[in-house]
Amino acid sequence: MSEVRIDRLAKLFDSGGVRAVDDLSLTLAEGQLVVLLGPSGCGKTTLLRCVAGLETPNSGTIEIGGALMFGRGGRTQVPTHRRGIGMVFQNYALWPHMTVEQNVAYPLRVRGTARHERSRQAREALALVECEALADRVPSAISGGQQQRVALARALVARPGLMLFDEPLSNLDYRLRAQLRQQLRELHRTLGFTGLYVTHDQTEAMQLGTVVAVLKDGKVEQLAEPASLFSRPASAYVARFLGIGNRLELARDPGGLWAVGGGDVRIGLPAAGDLPGDRFDLYLRSTDVSLAVPGSGPDDADVGRVPGVVTDVVYSGESSEWVVQVGEARIVAAARTGVWPFGSGDRVEAVFRHSTALLYESGEQGRLVESYGVRPSLVS
């Protein structure tokens, strides 16, 4: 029983100067793995530390497995080691005086596992992260990525009911990360632990999370299943954070059209009459933008198109990015390298489909305009 119930939790630093966690409520059902996403400094680590009992919140309550861990104005406060958790620290926190194996075996030792059994399980956990060969080294004699993997093994070894992961794979390479992600998925499936998982990697979030919480300044900005979070970010903030980087500022034009970015370009929006306001921001994924020779390309009610000039083409492996200047705005279109023949200076039309575009109320904090666009059907 390790469901977690966080209620109106607040943690201030610098006597209130920094609101690292700000009246945050979040519930994790038993066996749920909730991924925490959010920009650097938004309070993810602090939240994890509060749940672990390493930080004393200023207010709010935390329940784990139905028991109150923190609450009643701070009068109830269960110490960390009685919360039944495992944690991967962002800075690893491996003990320098123990060998890698001793580090990993420590949670078992604390639980009184016999020496032999402990060593076996520790080596098993190390094998999981491909570090069994390092068992007898001390942490200062292994590489950064190896340290991170050892930290992961240590957190997993005792199979706690609640796991807290703080960017556990950030220093690993692509292949290893994919592999460990897969292993975590499987472990989660077989062990059924409840988990909070901080990451900056969207693939990780999407693949591991049963639910994803996007944090903003210590608050939950959006809580959703990966598929719906990704397809319909609830606010411009989430959209931007998820890397939906193309923004077109729209202002209602007397003619029923919309002026783009304060410039001369005008476009039409479907269902424009229903829109609750006069200024909106249109967000487009760079992979949802395609480029066409002006005047060519598809043309139906769902298609939007804006003219512009290619200013840069950035090669980045599998795909490339074309940067297009549209009035004041910059739009990036991404596609397989070589798909479009355009180079710097070419005039193009950036083409998108309203069904894949997202419309938000104007401004940094704008909410999604639900009535705009058609939800694409998604396979989850």
Next chain:
Amino acid sequence: MSEVRIDRLAKLFDSGGVRAVDDLSLTLAEGQLVVLLGPSGCGKTTLLRCVAGLETPNSGTIEIGGALMFGRGGRTQVPTHRRGIGMVFQNYALWPHMTVEQNVAYPLRVRGTARHERSRQAREALALVECEALADRVPSAISGGQQQRVALARALVARPGLMLFDEPLSNLDYRLRAQLRQQLRELHRTLGFTGLYVTHDQTEAMQLGTVVAVLKDGKVEQLAEPASLFSRPASAYVARFLGIGNRLELARDPGGLWAVGGGDVRIGLPAAGDLPGDRFDLYLRSTDVSLAVPGSGPDDADVGRVPGVVTDVVYSGESSEWVVQVGEARIVAAARTGVWPFGSGDRVEAVFRHSTALLYESGEQGRLVESYGVRPSLVS
């Protein structure tokens, strides 16, 4: 003048038990930014530390800007502070007793910059990494990602001729990473520093590197421009490391066809007669594999097709992955979420083009078979 010439460098640990850097030679022309890629523990950090003079190599020579920094069997050894470098440490190594601003201003202080000017430049560097608001905090009171950004600012502030970056963006979120990547590109363009850049992020490697070096066990496995590295990894090791994860083992069949993965499936290869051997591994990018209802789909000389069964569909945001079991082998096909209607259990045909596939001599160490496949034309 900061070109770097590394010649037959070796660094052993544990009295030879670990060959972290192994007879490695690498030359960086003035102003070149070389990205080091390689799996965790392959010696990237060690190489950087040798160049910085923080580690004493066992043999080899290092020249920076034409001057011998290490060599003559260790008799020449220029101390770190005289090598004119800037470095971002994998573990940040911020000084706990200085504020963030003092940390960043330190390289200037060492160079005797006046206090006022120093503070101005430090804040400028902090603004670059979006941390100017943290100037007066101590490092222990900022988040992990913020620490990493401060470390980056500190390395850049004095504009050294040679920059060593050890995974400088690993703890940052997508948006910030993209932005800093862009800024590094621009800085590199304007300041023209020579650089060694360790990363696990392929996009970073592709976007920043003028040259990419893939390391393997302390040796350079491939050194190439990003475009050619990516399109034609020189060995199966590099291909796998770059995440080209689909491997089909091929064995020549008496009938001129090739048996896939020791099973019943047979495929043909173009120019099969020229191939120098009987066993090869065919590598396919998951994005280069598409799925089709058996029997349908394109059919020309360039197309290869193998039958299989969908075993899993993994949703991961913008794209999803379909896992297809082909005989003994597992093939992953990736595409925009919802592109294919297949689910677990469906029989499909995995379709690929020989022009995008890569053929290697059989085994972990196999080299690329240059004669196979058609080089796709690439925009750089």
Next chain:
Amino acid sequence: APAAAGGSVADPNEGGGPAWQAVVDAANKEGQVVLYSNSDGVNAEFEAAWAKAYPGIELVVSKYASGELTTKLDAEKGGGVAGADVITVSTKPWLEANLNVLVASTGPALGKYWGDSSYVYGDGKYVLAAATPLGAGINTEQLAKLGNPPVTTYKDLLAPQLKGALGIVPGTGAPAAEQWWFYAAKEMGGDPAVGQLADLQPRLYTVPATLATDLASGEVAVGAYNIKGTIDALAAKGAPVEFVTLEPVISTPVTAAVVGWAKNPNAAQVFQNWLLSPAGQIALNGSGSLLTPLDLAALGEVPTTMRSIPAGATVVDGVLTPEQKTWVTDLWNAKMRLG
């Protein structure tokens, strides 16, 4: 000659009745006697002599400075804890103030040898068991370099050749020593002599032992306020030093008493009795380093080195009179620039 101590002298228990014999038996049963001492003469030879006389009773000696000793005694006298049985001290004021917790000697020696002695106080509750004569020590080699000025009298200490070659123990804070200088200064010629002494820029020492060491090494040629035993021991080891008894002799007291809270009351009595008997006197004073308050004649056969306190000699008592107090602070300390 110290070997003569013990041996043929009279049995200390002679003259004690059966009651005393019971005490001696009980003492042997107790098996131990604890002596607190801040005075001279209680050394290895002394302990050896006791061990020979009473092999069944272990003598445990603890040495303390006066302040520590009396504080410890004060702490002990209240509670029933293990502590001192007997004491030999030079601090008369404490004895005076604590007469009620002292026990008079019950052994035969007191009556037999000390009947008419003026050195028995408080009806035998404490007794001056010895006097430490203090005098000058000379380093013969160094003195020769200075032209062998005579050093036999107190006045000789003022010889101008001794400038920079004289060491003294001014005895700051120790009333007995200050009294000693008070009398010595009188012999040197009164108050002006103090000024003359100061002009010689004597090297100051905290305790006689360090002065003796420096005398032996030649750091100083002449030292005043020296203990004969210490100098003699150095001379015996080949050091070019000699002790000079300055006449008239001025000495500091060694007073012995049995305390009322003794854990070994019988052994304490036996010890006290032994100390007051010829055997104990010879053990303590036989070498001549200390002076016995008794007539040598009354003690029977004694070592040739043994001496009595000469008639008319001053034994300081460690209680500064107002006059002496003024002299110490206004003249002595001031001239010697002592804090």
Next chain:
Amino acid sequence: MTSTQEQTRTPDATTPTARPTGRRSPTAAGWHWALLALVMAALILWPLVALEARMVDDLPGALGRLAEVPDLGRTYLDTLIIAVGSTAVAVVAGTGLAWCLTRVPKRLYKAMSLLPIVPLLMPSVASVQGWSYLLSPRTGILNQYLRGWGIGSGDSGPLDVYSMTGIILMAGTILTSFVFMFVSASLRQRGAELEAAAAACGASPGRTFLTVTLPMMRPALVYSTAIVALLALGQFTVPLLLGTPDRIDVVSTAVYKVSADYPVDYALGGALALPLLVVGIAVILVQRRALRDERRYVSVSARSRQVGLTTSRWALVPILGYLVVAVVLPLGALVSVSLSPFWSGRIDPSTFTLDNWTSVWSNSNTVDAIVTTLFALLLTLVVVLPLSYLVSVALLQRTRVPGVVRLPIDILGSIALCMPVSLLGFAFLFTYSEPPFQLYGTTAMVVVAYVTLTIPFAVRPQLSALTAIGPEYSEASRVSGAGSLGTALRVTFPLIRSGLGVAAALVTIIVAHEFTVSLMVTSPTRRVIGSLLYDETVNGSAPNVAVLSLLMLAVTLVGIAISWVIAGGNTVDKI
């Protein structure tokens, strides 16, 4: 790293709740620490209060007598000059030596790391004696040589240990080892990566030391400076033995003289020492202020990596120089005197004899005293190490101990240092011989006294080590399911082992060399080696002093070995 709060709580034994719902409020935790503060107050403050109470009883009289003490102003001034001078010498030399040690070639590191501590093992009586053999104005061997080489003239000088300079240098040399021990333990523990970062920023080694290493050593520096300053203020043996010829008096020697006779004027002694107490408390407060934000001194990074610093043989020069001055010369003089019949101003091997050794050794007191000393030491270590660990944890800012509790603990932890030991001995005696304690004559009293004396020395090294490691390692342990006790035993102790080692070594040295307090608290049948040495200094001969000093050195070494075992052996360098 993102946080600084450590929820260190009292050991589990005090909390019966074992279910995960167990409640623990900060106020309750505060009470545990308050209890600790109370115990310490009883232990440390009671004797001082008892002493000062005697002064207050007789305040007007004491003040009157104080005013009459001649040259009182000069005494205080001399105390100050000597304290400041020797502290400065010790801090500069100790820190410098510690830095040199980091640059010593690896092969020699171990030997070199131990040697500068040797001067601490020598009883100060021995060091002073040794130096007086070397540098007495007339017969000092070095002076004789110097005069022989034409430096200086006449038959005296050119150098003189019996002077203000002599005292300052002598005391400074002895105290240098203290600073060295503190700073070097903390240097050993540091994250060398932070220095590498400075080098990568272009800072030269010297500059790196000044701008990065030294500031991070601040806790060790501040603590050792504070301790050394308090020791220097209260030092006794050196000024007593070297100050007399030049009529130099310091507070502790003045107190000693006051207390030398019956009746002891406690009131005057207390009044004389009061300024020391005030200065002492001021030093403690300044020290607290200097280390306000302990997060700044977390120098052991959790993502650390070993760095091979460049080494140089030149680093050996200062270390060896110090060794020669502080150990080889005085020890050599001492050994040769111990073998001579008497100190003759010349070292003459033809006269060497073992007589002094046999006579000292054959004295049953000697063996008894050695046994007693080691026994008392063992008991003291067993009590003081855990206690001082608790105190250190309570003093950490990241431990959430209420300020009202922490300040008293802090002051109590050091205050025993602010009292001249001679007075402390009296204070112990009349506190513990009276109700409610009535410990006089028991072993408990000895241990209580030694614990009080040594706790300041045991706390500070642990505190600076704890500060340096930061909270993250114990957090990781707690997350792994270990309670406070388990965390302390398995993670914290091993990590602060260098600090523990220093603490144990200091306790050993203090106890082994102690005599003033021992005289007062031990029973007559239980003497310690320090009091034998004191006896011999006052009443005996120079060779016997030398023999006993060397014996004491040996006893201290054995004690260090014991404490080494207690503090967990030689695993420090693994970190």
